[in-house]
Amino acid sequence: MLSVFDWLRRSRTGAELFATLKYFSENPDVPSAPTAIGPPHTATGGPCRRCWVYPRMGDAGPYCKDCSEILQRTNGLSIASRHAAIIWGFVNQVPEEVLRWNTKGRNERLLGIYIHDANHFLAAMNRRELRSWLQDLMVYYGLDLRGIFQIFPTMGIGTRTCMGDVLSMAIHQDLYMPMGQMHVRFYSSPYQLLNPHKRDRQGMLTFEVSDILNLLEMAEIFRALLRPEEQQELLELLKMEAKGEAQFYWGRFLGRLEQRARDMLTAWKIRQWEKSRIRVFYELLDYANFFQED
Secondary structure (H helix, E strand, C coil): CCCHHHHHCCCCCHHHHHHHHHHHHHCCCCCCCCCCCCCCCCCCCCECCCCCCCECCHHHCCCCHHHHHHHHHCCCCHHHHHCEEEEEEEECCCCHHHHHHHCCCCCCCEEEEEECCCCEEEEEEEHHHHHHHHHHHHHHHHHHCCEEEEEEECCCCCCCCCHHHHHHHHHHHHHHCCCCCEEEEECCCHHHHHCCHHHHHCCCCEEEHHHHHHHHHHHHHHHHHCCHHHHHHHHHHHHCCCHHHHHHHHHHHHHCCCHHHHHHHHHHCHHHCCHHHHHHHHHHHHHCCCCCCC
16 A cells, blocks of 8 residues: 555656645545556556556546546645745754644645654645744754755646655655754755756755755845846846946946945945855845844
């Protein structure tokens, strides 16, 4: 019989992953229920065309009961999937903040959760909630929580690689992670999990939690003080190699900004950042919530 873990790795898209989490949270006894195995694959019949294990529902379609239920639940989840972040956690202890999702006082920031064992969990959330979720964990647990969070977006249909492949690669990667302190591995694209070494060599993959939290907080302020076209213009300036030309356009750019935006960029010394840090910062803009001033 397939376990919940097996079902999650059969997800082709982010929407199917969310639907699987939802289905088994509503039906926790399904994986342990005795179920017949489907017939062998032939030209005229065979098992479920999605899981390839359980029997089809006859005239109801080419899928088994569980696959049909999961696919029905994908309706309306595509938009949530496109704005979501997946976290695969390998920690010394699964934090209570994660476990609480399955209780009456569940965490509304999470879209789904799967507790694999005492050291592994899968969480899905709106990516705008990432900073507050990480911040709460650090406030509650501090140095008591050690391990690695691998954070990556979901994917849709139309490629050979599926969501289950990406999840399997994240699971594989945690075999090489030490547990001395809490780290984050941030992937801006799910495909980066298939070959993370280039990103790792560029210093764009593994960070301390405090560094990611600082970047996310800065990204919120950045989005609040600069309009989208100004953000893009700044990126083009930071990419320029000719120092004299860059200095000329930099002065003109600052002159068009509001005083608060100029003060922000000057205080951050953003022109002195490494290229890799600038790229990660811009990738994290999609995860930044709307900044609210006190």
